Amino acid sequence: MTSGLIFACAGAAVFALGVAGVMLIAHLLRRVLAFNLMGSGAFLVLVGLGQRAGVPDPVPQAMVLTGIVVAVAATALALALMRRLHAATGRAELPPAGDDD
Amino acid sequence: MKRALVVLAAGLLAVLLIAAMLQLPAPAVDLPAAVGARLGESGVVHPVTAVLLNFRGYDTLLEIAVLLLALLGVLAAGGRETAAGGARAAPAALRMLARLAVPLMTVVAVYLLWAGALRPGGAFQAGAVLAAAAVLLHLVGLLPAWRSPAVPLRLALIAGFLVFLAVAAALLASGALLQYPPARAGALILLIEAALSVSLGLLLAGLLLFVSRGGVGGR
Amino acid sequence: MAWLIVLPLGWASLAFLLGPGRGAVAAIIGLAAQLWLVADLAAAVSAAGARTHAVGGWGAPLGIDLAADGLSVVMLLLMQAVALPLAVYARAYFAPGADESRYFWPMTGFLVAAANALFLSADLFNLYVALELLGLAAVGLVAAGGGAPQLAAALRYLLATLVGSGAYLLGVAALYGTYGTVSIATLTPLLAAGQAPALVWIAGGAMLAGLAVKTALFPFHFWLPPAHGGAPAPVSALLSGLVVKASFYLILRLWLGPLGELAAAAPGAGWLLALLGSAAILWGSFQAIRAAHLKMLIAYSTVAQLGYLFLIFPLLAAPSAAQAGVMHVFAHGFAKAAMFAAAGALIRATGQDTVAGLAGLAERLPLTLFAFGLAGLTLMGLPPSAGFLAKWQLIEAALAQGYWFVAVVVLAGGLLAAFYVLRVLRQAFLSAPAAGALRPVPRTLEWTAFALAAASVLLGFRGVDLLALLAAGGAP
Numbered sequence: 001m002t003s004g005l006i007f008a009c010a011g012a013a014v015f016a017l018g019v020a021g022v023m024l025i026a027h028l029l030r031r032v033l034a035f036n037l038m039g040s041g042a043f044l045v046l047v048g049l050g051q052r053a054g055v056p057d058p059v060p061q062a063m064v065l066t067g068i069v070v071a072v073a074a075t076a077l078a079l080a081l082m083r084r085l086h087a088a089t090g091r092a093e094l095p096p097a098g099d100d101d
Numbered sequence: 102m103k104r105a106l107v108v109l110a111a112g113l114l115a116v117l118l119i120a121a122m123l124q125l126p127a128p129a130v131d132l133p134a135a136v137g138a139r140l141g142e143s144g145v146v147h148p149v150t151a152v153l154l155n156f157r158g159y160d161t162l163l164e165i166a167v168l169l170l171a172l173l174g175v176l177a178a179g180g181r182e183t184a185a186g187g188a189r190a191a192p193a194a195l196r197m198l199a200r201l202a203v204p205l206m207t208v209v210a211v212y213l214l215w216a217g218a219l220r221p222g223g224a225f226q227a228g229a230v231l232a233a234a235a236v237l238l239h240l241v242g243l244l245p246a247w248r249s250p251a252v253p254l255r256l257a258l259i260a261g262f263l264v265f266l267a268v269a270a271a272l273l274a275s276g277a278l279l280q281y282p283p284a285r286a287g288a289l290i291l292l293i294e295a296a297l298s299v300s301l302g303l304l305l306a307g308l309l310l311f312v313s314r315g316g317v318g319g320r
Numbered sequence: 321m322a323w324l325i326v327l328p329l330g331w332a333s334l335a336f337l338l339g340p341g342r343g344a345v346a347a348i349i350g351l352a353a354q355l356w357l358v359a360d361l362a363a364a365v366s367a368a369g370a371r372t373h374a375v376g377g378w379g380a381p382l383g384i385d386l387a388a389d390g391l392s393v394v395m396l397l398l399m400q401a402v403a404l405p406l407a408v409y410a411r412a413y414f415a416p417g418a419d420e421s422r423y424f425w426p427m428t429g430f431l432v433a434a435a436n437a438l439f440l441s442a443d444l445f446n447l448y449v450a451l452e453l454l455g456l457a458a459v460g461l462v463a464a465g466g467g468a469p470q471l472a473a474a475l476r477y478l479l480a481t482l483v484g485s486g487a488y489l490l491g492v493a494a495l496y497g498t499y500g501t502v503s504i505a506t507l508t509p510l511l512a513a514g515q516a517p518a519l520v521w522i523a524g525g526a527m528l529a530g531l532a533v534k535t536a537l538f539p540f541h542f543w544l545p546p547a548h549g550g551a552p553a554p555v556s557a558l559l560s561g562l563v564v565k566a567s568f569y570l571i572l573r574l575w576l577g578p579l580g581e582l583a584a585a586a587p588g589a590g591w592l593l594a595l596l597g598s599a600a601i602l603w604g605s606f607q608a609i610r611a612a613h614l615k616m617l618i619a620y621s622t623v624a625q626l627g628y629l630f631l632i633f634p635l636l637a638a639p640s641a642a643q644a645g646v647m648h649v650f651a652h653g654f655a656k657a658a659m660f661a662a663a664g665a666l667i668r669a670t671g672q673d674t675v676a677g678l679a680g681l682a683e684r685l686p687l688t689l690f691a692f693g694l695a696g697l698t699l700m701g702l703p704p705s706a707g708f709l710a711k712w713q714l715i716e717a718a719l720a721q722g723y724w725f726v727a728v729v730v731l732a733g734g735l736l737a738a739f740y741v742l743r744v745l746r747q748a749f750l751s752a753p754a755a756g757a758l759r760p761v762p763r764t765l766e767w768t769a770f771a772l773a774a775a776s777v778l779l780g781f782r783g784v785d786l787l788a789l790l791a792a793g794g795a796p
Contacts, residue, residue, distance in 0.1 A: 001123075008497065009119045015490055016115035022483055023107050031479060038486040042493050049122065049497025057133045058148035060496060062157060063445050065149070066164045067489065069225060070452045073171035074482055076308040077456060080175040081463055081475050083312060088468040095472055114522075118494075121519035128500030129510050135382045159375045159384050163437060163449045166329060167456060170430045173336070174460030177423040178471065249340065259333050266333065270326050278322040278386075280377035 004051035011044025026093045028082045032075055039071040144286025145218040153223065154290045158279045162269060165262050165297065168304050172258070175311055176249065191241040199241045206234040214298050218287065224261075224294040228301025235306035239313065246313040258307065261300025265293050321361055321373055321388050324396065324436045327354055332429025341418070343425030344411040351407055351432070355400040362393045366792040372442065372505075380443065380503035387442035387505070390790040394646055395439045395569050397789075398653050401775070402561050403432055405768045409661050410554035412764035413668075419465030420552050427464070431457035431558065438566050444492045444502040447570060448485060455481035455534070458563050461555045462547050473546035480533055480543040484567070487530030494523035495578075507578045516582060524579045528589070531574075534567035537593070537630060538600035541623045545607070548619035553664025556615060560622040561657035565649050568629050572645060575633065583633075590634035597630030598729045605736030609743065613673050614663050617740055618656070625652050625699060628714070628733065631726055635717045643787050644713035650786065651706035654776035655698035661769035662692040668765070669758045675744060680753025687766040689748050694773035696741030701734040706779035 021034025217223030335343025604624025
């Protein structure tokens with residue numbers, strides 16, 4: 001059980017936590033944090049599995065760098081939209097779906 | 102009920118993944134060896150930077166586009182009441198510390214950019230430190246929030262991406278996309294990274310500064 | 321072919337530099353150039369077969385490869401051919417200085433670049449980045465300048481799309497961990513060769529599930545109606561006509577490529593998709609028939625029409641099934657863009673967006689309603705439209721393999737589509753016109769809507785050529 005494999009297993013658990021969080025939590029800020037957990041979990045799996053033989057692998061590390069930037073961009077957009085929604089409605093939760101027709 | 106179902110499903114997913122990961126055979130393709138073999142032609146010494154800016158440089162190009170797009174989205178959703186100025190200043194000691202820290206941070210950023218060729222570092226790290234410096238200045242009240250960007254700021258924001266795109270287009274016109282001539286690869290990569298550092302710093306700072314409504318405790 | 325990505329990135333940057341609200345002309349010129357490039361690429365692929373471009377000169381699996389085969393070229397053609405008229409439409413649609421159009425042109429440029437990058441990429445991780453670029457562009461466009469409902473719709477869309485790409489990324493991570501590469505060309509033979517480890521099955525499932533969320537497959541469709549129904553008309557047209565097709569393209573690409581062996585070994589997966597697709601057709605059509613607002617009606621119609629695309633998966637043993645899927649993507653792309661364009665013109669004219677408010681408009685906006693009707697023709701699947709061709713092939717593929725109930729679903733869907741299309745037309749033609757003056761509608765809006773709708777119908781005549789292109793490039 002190399003360290004890479006431990007990271008990967010932790011990543012899987014974190015990913016599952018994140019998915020459950022995005023689907024179940026109502027408060028938007030915490031949903032965005034849950035999404036970040038999802039992303040981090042996937043990155044851990046990527047890097048961990050790549051290094052499970054003990055040899056550091058630069059390719060997944062570069063891919064994760066890209067992934068982190070993409071996640072930051074998405075998080076920033078989500079937070080900005082959430083702030084605007086909060087300014088407009090006073091609540092930091094999405095209105096229940098289906099009440100807009 | 103839905104809660105229990107989702108939690109159960111997520112737990113199941115985690116367990117299945119872990120069980121599957123523990124029984125993996127050795128991979129069929131050995132990319133680290135391939136990277137090591139061709140590192141000399143890439144123009145940089147550090148393998149991660151080589152992958153990021155040369156072997157998979159196209160990913161990096163698209164990723165900068167993603168960041169730019171996030172900023173565009175933030176600006177587009179902005180609305181007219183994007184505030185500027187009116188920062189409530191922080192205590193003098195904090196401002197003094199910020200004034201001391203920011204030049205140091207800038208030096209660190211330049212170092213990170215330069216060091217990227219030889220050890221972990223590069224444009225993103227440098228840009229992040231620059232952005233942190235800008236955010237620090239904003240939080241202590243020395244830098245007001247930004248309004249809708251005027252031409253100079255727009256130019257600075259997009260300059261890094263445009264340099265990268267211009268190099269890519271030039272190389273495309275004379276060969277394959279992003280195919281650096283091995284002799285000039287190092288210099289080109291440094292040029293692109295330098296432009297990117299500045300733009301990324303401004304971009305990342307802008308993601309906060311275009312949304313913020315003032316300074317300390319501004320609401 | 322890499323110019324198809326570099327060029328839109330270029331004019332998007334230029335549009336940003338020029339300032340808020342500017343950049344329309346750059347976009348139109350850029351899109352026209354891209355259309356010409358795609359036509360050129362299509363000719364090359366028809367003549368010489370699929371081509372690849374090794375970015376950076378490294379070649380997969382070390383570098384990233386771009387690949388253009390029949391399927392890619394057809395999707396690129398759709399993208400450029402629909403985006404160009406929509407650009408012309410959008411230029412006339414947005415009032416100068418409007419909030420919602422301040423960053424429309426740069427974001428649209430990035431959207432087009434992302435889609436082109438998606439269709440050309442042959443590297444799974446690169447596809448992830450392109451997917452994210454596409455998703456964020458779409459969300460930005462939906463959120464632009466909107467009030468609380470639009471922001472909520474944009475956020476819901478954003479969260480759904482992020483969960484989708486997160487699941488896709490997990491799959492990519494697992495595949496890299498198993499095989500050491502993310503290049504499609506390298507992976508496909510590896511996956512076809514031996515017994516795939518359990519992790520690969522989970523990876524495949526995660527990727528398909530993530531992409532299904534992004535394509536709004538029932539029951540993951542909840543984000544689509546508010547987002548497409550609430551956005552400005554040109555944005556809705558881009559999203560419904562083009563963006564959702566991109567993730568479907570990826571599902572098809574994976575299904576026919578690396579995950580092909582897994583799909584063959586698990587026919588249940590294909591039937592599950594078909595079942596969900598049937599549910600989408602029924603539910604989407606039902607909601608469209610009930611919808612009070614015009615754009616919500618059209619958005620629900622999108623949910624229904626996307627269901628057809630998933631019916632092809634259990635039938636892929638017959639080549640006409642994949643052809644039917646692509647033909648439907650094409651037909652629906654043009655038709656839905658035309659419908660939203662027409663709706664935009666109608667809403668602009670009457671100042672409100674309910675179906676009831678369209679009473680008697682046929683006399684005063686005949687061209688727009690004709691466009692709407694033509695688009696409806698395609699959606700209903702009436703000859704000689706491309707929609708008819710698609711449905712015909714689908715039914716043929718289904719009957720050839722003995723699955724007559726699929727054919728029944730297809731026909732039922734067509735009937736339900738007739739209900740909601742005719743509902744709108746009836747209101748416009750038969751009801752007495754309401755009092756009140758109509759606001760003037762620029763002729764450009766009507767003509768572009770008509771052009772798109774006519775294309776969707778006339779494509780039926782050229783359908784054979786399209787399918788030849790699909791096959792000629794050695795499509796999988």
